[in-house]
Amino acid sequence: MLGQQLANGLILGATYALFALGFTLMFGVIRVINLVYGFYFTAGAFIALYLTRNLGWPMAVAFPAAAIASGVMAIGIDGLLLTRLRRVGAPELASLMVTLGAVLALYATATALLGPDIKRFPASVIGAEAMEFAAIRITQAQVLILLATIVLVGGLLALMHGTRLGLALRAMAENPDAAGLMGIDTIRLAALVSFISGALAGAGGVLIGLNFNAIQPYMGEAMMLRGFVVIIVGGLGDIRGALIAGLLLGIVEVLTAGYIASGLKEAVAFAILVAVLWSRPAGLFGRAVTRRA
Amino acid sequence: MPPWLDDFFWTYQNLVYALGVNGLLALSIYVVLAVGQLSLGQAAFMGLGAYSSAIMTLKFKLPFLLVLPASCIVPVAFALLIGGPTLRLSGVYLAIATIGLGEVLRAVYLNIDWFGGALGLSGIPERAGIGSIYGLLAAALAVLWIIGRSHIGRAMEAMRTDETAAEVMGINVPRYRLGALLASAVLAGLAGALSAHVSSFIGPNEYGFEPAVTILSFALLGGIGTPIAPVLGAWILTLLPELLRGLADFRLVFNGVIIVIAVLFLPNGILPFRLRRHGRP
Numbered sequence: 001m002l003g004q005q006l007a008n009g010l011i012l013g014a015t016y017a018l019f020a021l022g023f024t025l026m027f028g029v030i031r032v033i034n035l036v037y038g039f040y041f042t043a044g045a046f047i048a049l050y051l052t053r054n055l056g057w058p059m060a061v062a063f064p065a066a067a068i069a070s071g072v073m074a075i076g077i078d079g080l081l082l083t084r085l086r087r088v089g090a091p092e093l094a095s096l097m098v099t100l101g102a103v104l105a106l107y108a109t110a111t112a113l114l115g116p117d118i119k120r121f122p123a124s125v126i127g128a129e130a131m132e133f134a135a136i137r138i139t140q141a142q143v144l145i146l147l148a149t150i151v152l153v154g155g156l157l158a159l160m161h162g163t164r165l166g167l168a169l170r171a172m173a174e175n176p177d178a179a180g181l182m183g184i185d186t187i188r189l190a191a192l193v194s195f196i197s198g199a200l201a202g203a204g205g206v207l208i209g210l211n212f213n214a215i216q217p218y219m220g221e222a223m224m225l226r227g228f229v230v231i232i233v234g235g236l237g238d239i240r241g242a243l244i245a246g247l248l249l250g251i252v253e254v255l256t257a258g259y260i261a262s263g264l265k266e267a268v269a270f271a272i273l274v275a276v277l278w279s280r281p282a283g284l285f286g287r288a289v290t291r292r293a
Numbered sequence: 294m295p296p297w298l299d300d301f302f303w304t305y306q307n308l309v310y311a312l313g314v315n316g317l318l319a320l321s322i323y324v325v326l327a328v329g330q331l332s333l334g335q336a337a338f339m340g341l342g343a344y345s346s347a348i349m350t351l352k353f354k355l356p357f358l359l360v361l362p363a364s365c366i367v368p369v370a371f372a373l374l375i376g377g378p379t380l381r382l383s384g385v386y387l388a389i390a391t392i393g394l395g396e397v398l399r400a401v402y403l404n405i406d407w408f409g410g411a412l413g414l415s416g417i418p419e420r421a422g423i424g425s426i427y428g429l430l431a432a433a434l435a436v437l438w439i440i441g442r443s444h445i446g447r448a449m450e451a452m453r454t455d456e457t458a459a460e461v462m463g464i465n466v467p468r469y470r471l472g473a474l475l476a477s478a479v480l481a482g483l484a485g486a487l488s489a490h491v492s493s494f495i496g497p498n499e500y501g502f503e504p505a506v507t508i509l510s511f512a513l514l515g516g517i518g519t520p521i522a523p524v525l526g527a528w529i530l531t532l533l534p535e536l537l538r539g540l541a542d543f544r545l546v547f548n549g550v551i552i553v554i555a556v557l558f559l560p561n562g563i564l565p566f567r568l569r570r571h572g573r574p
Contacts, residue, residue, distance in 0.1 A: 033385050033388070033389065081553065081557075084557055085556075085557070091384075092383065092384065092385050093329075093330075093331045093384045093385065093388065094556055094560075096331060096385060096388055097331065097509065097513065097552060097556045098552070098553055098556045098557060100333070100506055100509065100552060101506070101509075101510065101513075101548075101549045101550065101551065101552025101553040101555075101556065102549060102552075102553050103549070104503065104506045104545055104546075104548060104549035104552070105545070105546045105547075105548075105549025105550050105553070106549070107545075108543065108544075108545035108546040108549065109543075109546050112543060112546070221396075221502060222396075224392075224393075225393045225396055225397070228389045228390075228392065228393055229393070231389075232386070232389060232390075236385075261404065263400055263401075263403065263404025263405075264400070264401075264404065265400070266393075266396060266397045266400040266401075267397050267400060267401055269393075269397075270393055270394070270397040273390060273393070274374060274375060274378075274390065277375075277378040277379055277382075277386065277390060278377065278378045281378055281379075281381075281382050281386070
């Protein structure tokens with residue numbers, strides 16, 4: 001029983017980590033808390049739903065297509081919202097407020113157009129059969145979640161720390177003005193970060209949609225709450241921190257739901273957030289940053 | 294009261310109440326924005342005020358004169374819990390820590406029978422009215438106006454413009470931020486108690502993410518140069534859906550677009566005037 005709970009927690013945690021990854025990358029590189037991020041999650045799930053249900057595409061094709069489409073959508077929306085603020089050098093809070101207003105408008109539009117009811121993938125696209133390892137049941141969707149998380153986290157870490165592009169991104173995170181003076185095209189890189197983070201959110205949306213087989217416009221909002229907890233606990237902008245914090249949160253939530261009460265999951269996540277803010281505000285693995293004028 | 298006024302009042306009673314309560318909520322977010330912080334917990338604080346006051350009235354049968362001031366206690370306690378650590382950090386931490394609060398509390402209200410679960414609390418006696426709502430709104434406006442014109446208001450404006458410079462000039466930034474957050478929790482708690490005691494019913498879904506964003510849009514539309522500006526913003530945004538009935542489904546879209554436009558193109562709101570100060574009072 002405990003083994004099954006831990007496995008479920010690990011898989012849930014992997015989706016949290018996957019979701020928080022793009023969120024924290026966005027903050028790490030372009031210093032923006034992008035609240036529209038949750039909407040890309042919803043968008044990814046709905047695009048995959050449309051491709052599989054209405055067009056009959058197989059999931060193996062629809063999944064990457066939905067992620068890419070969400071990424072492209074992110075380039076457009078982020079560009080529209082944030083370019084002007086970046087040009088005038090507006091503070092972090094301004095971008096937070098703009099994306100807050102935008103995400104409210106986007107969710108409300110999506111609900112008005114698509115309806116508030118829960119939609120499901122057709123039975124043929126989700127592999128319903130489960131595998132068993134030592135009395136632990138894992139569905140195909142859950143295996144896909146674990147694999148996707150490993151591949152995407154590994155790929156992102158390799159990109160950030162193993163390529164010249166990653167070096168440019170890290171330079172931009174350090175100091176965008178200096179990076180610009182060194183010949184780095186910061187506008188194009190910001191668009192690239194939007195694309196990567198939007199695609200990660202979209203991928204997360206498809207996987208969560210598959211796992212619970214329930215898709216509705218506000219699904220991204222529920223996820224955002226976890227996203228906040230993960231990026232604060234892991235440290236704002238810290239990719240490895242987000243991975244570990246995401247896994248921890250998933251396990252803690254599943255254990256809370258299993259042994260205490262399922263309605264208290266959200267409260268536990270929030271209590272962790274407040275506890276970390278009190279004790280280690282730079283995140284569990286972070287170091288305090290000195291503020292400069 | 295002449296009959297036509299009586300008729301008018303009966304038809305628009307809820308709207309008149311909503312204008313007053315939303316005015317208080319607009320002041321509540323104004324206080325935080327005025328020190329350059331962003332709190333998205335206003336709706337959650339309001340919910341805490343509403344639930345705690347309703348429980349005091351329904352379960353403990355306390356008189357309203359006691360319930361109303363006591364309705365601030367729980368929101369203030371939560372503001373201290375969240376504000377304590379975040380106010381020493383950059384502004385985004387307070388925003389993130391408060392943005393989830395409403396959703397978390399909703400889950401708590403839903404799952405604990407004491408709070409009425411999904412049915413909420415009903416049968417709350419109508420103890421508040423025009424007098425208490427608008428009296429408190431006027432009092433809050435007057436107090437904030439006087440504070441705004443004093444050296445405290447100057448300090449708040451300095452923090453909003455350049456935090457580091459304000460700190461260097463000897464302003465105790467964390468203390469002002471905490472004071473502002475507590476004041477905003479008090480205002481939101483009062484608004485919650487008042488609205489609970491005019492509407493007779495409160496439910497778990499009224500204090501989540503969307504009302505929080507709507508409250509923010511009040512202040513962003515009106516501006517934060519003077520305390521009257523956010524109240525005006527609240528009144529416009531409360532009246533508009535009544536005037537444009539067709540907007541009903543798209544009201545939230547409208548609020549969201551207002552925020553985007555206000556931040557991008559109207560950074561000072563529609564009333565961009567600042568309070569005037571002479572010398573050192």
